[in-house]
Amino acid sequence: MKRSTWQWASQYFREYGTSVEVIKHSLKVNEIANFFAQKAIEKKIIIDLDLVDKASIIHDFYRGVTDKDHQKKGGEILAKEDFRLGRIVAIHGLKSILDKNAPYTIEEKIVFLADKLVLHDSGVILDVGIKIDQKPARQWREEAKVKVLKMLDELFFELGTSAGELWRAQKKN
Numbered sequence: 337m338k339r340s341t342w343q344w345a346s347q348y349f350r351e352y353g354t355s356v357e358v359i360k361h362s363l364k365v366n367e368i369a370n371f372f373a374q375k376a377i378e379k380k381i382i383i384d385l386d387l388v389d390k391a392s393i394i395h396d397f398y399r400g401v402t403d404k405d406h407q408k409k410g411g412e413i414l415a416k417e418d419f420r421l422g423r424i425v426a427i428h429g430l431k432s433i434l435d436k437n438a439p440y441t442i443e444e445k446i447v448f449l450a451d452k453l454v455l456h457d458s459g460v461i462l463d464v465g466i467k468i469d470q471k472p473a474r475q476w477r478e479e480a481k482v483k484v485l486k487m488l489d490e491l492f493f494e495l496g497t498s499a500g501e502l503w504r505a506q507k508k509n
């Protein structure tokens with residue numbers, strides 16, 4: 337993460353009372369998102385590195401106020417700075433993948449998927465199902481899980497990387 341990104345994000349964390357647990361989770365999501373973003377650069381894919389860096393660290397800041405609707409409310413606040421940042425945050429919830437707001441741009445997909453790979457602040461969960469299965473199984477969760485796994489597969493392919501490489505990169509850190 338860029339130093340300036342951390343300085344920017346910590347102002348939000350302070351102002352909205354984001355917890356240490358949420359910040360730890362966000363740091364891990366940021367690490368994975370930046371791994372993907374770097375792979376995109378290697379593949380000469382046009383990507384906004386700053387946007388990925390900022391969105392991945394800030395995505396949960398509003399949980400300091402409330403868990404409920406933190407995506408939408410956080411997104412609204414951040415959209416005032418940059419509408420793309422606002423949108424990434426607004427659509428990072430699992431349910432988005434089932435509707436018209438599904439992640440679409442490379443930056444949106446990367447942040448969405450990186451978040452789905454991190455349970456609390458533990459490292460990569462290669463079976464996305466572990467995180468999703470925490471809560472009682474509901475039909476929509478099962479549908480979302482299938483779509484997340486498909487999107488993840490497509491991202492690995494597009495970026496020329498694999499679950500194994502991501503796993504090894506995590507172990508080094």
Ligand SMILES: [Fe+2]
Pocket residue numbers: 395396406407428429
């Ligand atoms: Fe969240």
